[in-house]
Amino acid sequence: MSADQDFPTPILTAEPQSSVFTGDSVTLRCELIQSHNGWEFLWTKHSHSESTETATTIINSVKVSDGGEYKCRARRGRYYTERPKPKVTIKPAQHVFRGDTVTLRCDINGKGVTSWSYSWYKEGSTSVFSDRQEHTLSFVTESDAGKYTCYGSETEGSRWSQKSDKVTLTVLERPKPKVTIKPDQHVFRGDTVTLRCDLNGEGVTNWSYSWYKEGLTSVFSDRQEHTLSSVTKSNAGKYTCKGSETGGSRWSQMSDAVTLTVSDPRAVLSVSPHMWLTEGDPVTLICEVYNFSTGWTFSWFTLTVSAENSRHYNPLSDSSRGAGGNYTVSSAALNHTGVYSCRAEREKPAYKTQFSNTQLLWVTGVSPPVSLIVSPSRTQHFTSVSLSLICEDQSNSTGWRVRRYTDGGRLEDCSSLHRGSQTGSTCTISSTITSHTGVYWCESESGEKHHPVNITVHSGVILESPVHPVTEGDHLILHCLYQHTTSPNLRADFYKDGSLIQNQTTEMSITTVSKSHEGFYYCKHPERGESPKSWISVRASTDSRSDGLKPITTGVTAGLTVSVLIIVFLILLWRYRKNKGGRSQSPSTVSQQQNNSQTSDQNQSGTAHIYDSGGAAVNKDISTDSVSESTELTYAEIELKSTKKKKKKKENKGAGSSDVTHAQSQTHSNRAQEFTSLHIAFWVVTAMF
Structure with a gap:
């Protein structure tokens, strides 16, 4: 029998088929449906080992132990009959x-x-x-x-x-596809995007795909990847996909929806570090294309607004300097004050953006000719309160008015504001609203602009911060205010540039302000809310700007003062010794010199002149020196009192006093004056050192 032929199936029968008693005889036959010669039969009882028998087995005089299950199969050569296996x-x-x-x-x-x-x-x-x-x-x-x-x-x-x-x-678990969009979910009109559906289903080797778009009931693609070329805004929307087994009945879940956004490229302009500048400060304008910033070139413009609020974009002469997206001014000048904008352009696919948002740059001189006075004096204000802004001109000239620049890029006069009026150089807002927020400045009839102030009107918590820049070394105090409480001061947290610097305090105090304290400040109350941010600018003090000259000036002044005092002291000492030498002679000699010598009279009158007329003689003798007036007068007044006292004592002695007595009295008086002169001179010199 060949291997591919069907095996004959054996049939097992027993005679008798009913139950038998011990001692009876039972015949078991293993018969093949298709009878062939050469088969031998294998018998099994109770799954025990097989024994080879003939097709018929006779059990004579059966015993109880002969009961059980019997099986048979036929074998011829290597071929067996088998019980079929499902x-x-x-x-x-x-x-x-x-x-x-x-x-x-x-x-x-x-x-x-x-x-x-x-x-x-x-x-x-x-x-x-x-x-x-x-x-x-x-x-x-x-x-x-x-x-x-x-x-x-x-x-x-x-x-x-x-x-x-x-x-x-x-x-x-039924697999869930994942949708990806390349190069990005946010694309520009005219771009090419590819939608891809990825499935990881175990046991499924081949998937078919179905793509759906929100708002459509039919499948628009059966590919794993579907490409949209030169997209328009009609391609924007939510996309989903699912998979089904190719040639099978299994299917996946529906993927999560992924949103494709199609927009026109938009240029966004920002300023670093900030728009408030002092002459000489560096500043950078940064132009970026929203969500896609490669392959673009940039152009830069200043914006002018006419009285009718029509806009004019004027290209900068060196616009190509900012082709990489950054336009940097290393040293800002007054003429850099203005409103700036930018736009971007690319070649593939060709596109030119609209003009970006506008950014104000304001450069202030060290000593502006006009100041903008704000009342109440703070940058943030509550709604429904009165607010006044006054242009105070240092030269008392007229013609200044208050103007405003809004976040929307509009230029306005005070009189055009809602509830605003201009009287002379004073702008008054009778009841503030949030739309009064903006940049205010003083402008002359000729177009000069000075002293910008950033005013914020807010209906909740505000920060009480200074209107004008703070000078280095000043004491700065900030408060957190709320309009609808009995006491406006709140106990709040204070932040600088987003970092907490003081918490749960009624005021934030900086004893000595430095340039490092410059930044954006705001306060936050756990229940009332958070104030807007205010930029606090710090300017250098006058002393710090002239520190290089101060030590030299001080040294020169001190040196001159000491030199003058020494000269004065030497002159007085010389005159004292000269007078003393004359008086130490005999009375007759002294009398003779007084009568016969005009020079001696001049010397005597010169000495009296020093004591009686203050610093006149000193100025006469050292007129080329820079003598401190207060030092000369102090010295002269003391000597004058001393001299008068001696004269008074001399008059009390009477006219009959002898020349010797007069000479001795004069000598003692001069010695007293010598001590006084030396004492005062050295005291002044020591003090100056």
Whole structure:
């Protein structure tokens, strides 16, 4: 018999077929449906080892121990007759997704058996759950996963099959696709984008795809990747996809929706570090294209607004200097004050943006000719209060008015504001509203602009901060205010540039302001809310700007003062010694010199002149020196008092006093004056040192 021929199926019979008693005789026959010669038969009892017998086995005088199950099979050469073994199949596949429907099928190829009954088992359970050849599981879950077997028995007969091999059913979570959009979900009109649907479904080797767009009911693509060329705003929207098994019945979940945004390229202008500048400060204008910043070149403009609020964009003469997106001014000058804008342009695909938002740059001189006085004196103000702004001119000239620049890029006079009026150089707003927020400045009839102030009107918490720049070394105090409480001062947290610097305090105090304190400040109350941000600018003090000259000036002044005092001291000492030398002679000699020598009279009158007329003689003798007036007068007044006292004592002695007595008195008086002169001179010199 060739290997591909069907094996004959043995049929086992017993005579008699009914129960027998001990001692009876029983005949067992193993017959082949198709009779062939050369077969030998193998008999098995209770699954014990096989024994070779003839086709007929006779058990004479049976015993109780002979009872049991007998089996037979035929063998010829290497070919055996086998009990048929069922085969289990699972459709559509052994790996299915939760919610799918699967069918279990038991196939038995048993010759000679026209009808089978089936028994299904699931591993872990001893009971039969189905007696059909096919069993269907609808909307499977993870609990349906496991190993399944079956076997068959002959309907209305005694034959049965072997048990099938176990077949495993795996229930998986239904896969969910992921949609990606390249190069980005935010694209510009005219760009090309690619939609891609990715699926990771175990057991599925080939997927078909379906693409959906929100608002459409039909599938617009069945590819894994779908390309949209030269997109327009009509391509914007939410996209989803799902997959189905190619040639199968399984499908995925629907992906999450991904939104494609199609917009016109937009240039955005910003300023670093800030728009408030002092002459000489560096500043950079930064132009960027929203969400897509490669392949662009940039142009720069200043904006002028006519009285009718029509805009005019004037290109900068050196606009190409900012082609890379940054336009830097290393040292700002007054003529850099203005409103700036930019636009971007690219070649592929060709596109030119609209003009960007506007940014104000304001450069202030060190000593502006006019000041803008704000009352109340702070940058942030409540709504529904009065506000006045006054242009105070240092030269008392007229013709100044208050103007405003709004966040929307409009230039306005005070009189055009809602509830605003201009009287002379004073702008009055009777009741503030949030739209009064803006930059205010003083402008002359000739177009000069000075002293910009950033005014914010807010309905909640505000920060009480100074209107004008703070000078280095000053004491700065900030308060957090709320309009609708008995006491406007709040206990709040204070922030600088987004970082907490003081918490839960009624005021923030900086004792000595320095340039490092410059930045954006705001306050925050846990219940009332947060104030707007205010920029606090710090300017250098006059002393710090002239520090290089101060030590030299001080040194020169001190040196000159000391030199003058020494000269004065030497002159007085010389005159004292000269007078003393004259008086130490005999009375006759002194009298003779007084009568006969005009020079001696001049010397005497010169000495009296020093004491009586203050610093006149000193100025006469050292007129080329820079003598401190207060030092000269102090010295002269003390000497004058001392001199008068001596004269008074001299008059009290009477006219009859001898010349010797007069000379001695004069000597003592001069010695007293000498001590006073030396004491005062050295005291002044020591103090100056």
